[in-house]
Amino acid sequence: MEDKTRAAMEGYVEAYTKNEKNLFIELWDSNAVFEDPVGSDPCKGIEAIGNFWDFAHAEGMTITPSDVSYVVCGNEGILKAVMKVRNESNGTSMDISIVDHFVINDSGKIISGRAFWDQNSISSN
C-alpha cells in the first residue's frame, strides 16, 4: 500500500512539473474530492477536479513543484512542496509553500486531496 501512496504523490508532482493535465486526471478516482485550499468549497468528482486544473493553468500559468518531500503512512500521504506559480504574460510570480494530504484507495487512485496553505505560505519572487 505504501508504494501506491508514494506513486500517487510522485505522479502528482510529475503532472505539475510536466504541465500535463492527462497525467493529473489519471491519478484520481472518478468520485474523488479535492479541497484547495482547505476551507474552500471542495471540487467533487473528476470533472470538477479537471476544471480546477484548467483554472489553475489558465492563460499560460505554470505551477512547478520544488523542494519536494513525502511522508507515507499506509494509504495516507503528505506532500510538502513549494509550488512556483509563474505566468510570463501577466508577470505573475509567487511561491506557495503547501502541505497536501492525500488518501489513496486500493487501486492506487486518490480519493481525497486537501491542500493546506494560507496567506503566510505565499511569498513573491
Added chain:
Amino acid sequence: MEDKTRAAMEGYVEAYTKNEKNLFIELWDSNAVFEDPVGSDPCKGIEAIGNFWDFAHAEGMTITPSDVSYVVCGNEGILKAVMKVRNESNGTSMDISIVDHFVINDSGKIISGRAFWDQNSISSN
C-alpha cells in the same frame, strides 16, 4: 477561529518546549483523539492522551520542537516541526521531521491530532 487554531498549535509547541504535561493536557477536548504516527492505534480521550505523553517522556526523555511553522485553515491547522528527541541517560538522540494535523473546536480545544511521519522522517543526530 483562526486565532484559536493558531493558539492551540502554539500551546502544543510550548508544552513540548517547556516539557510541561499540564500545559499539554489543557490543550485537548476531553473526548479528543490523537494518532501518532498516522496508521497506529489512536489514543481516544484525554486519559489515553496523557498516557501517551508519559510514555514519550519516560526516563528523562525530552522532545524539543525546532524549525516550527504553522498553516491555519479555519478550524484546522498544520504544524511542521523537527522534534529533537533526546535522552542523556541512554544516549538517545534523533530528530523526527513531523507534519501534525489538528482540528480545533469552538472552545479552542483540540478534538483531533494526527502526526504524519515515517522512517524517512527520522535522522540520527
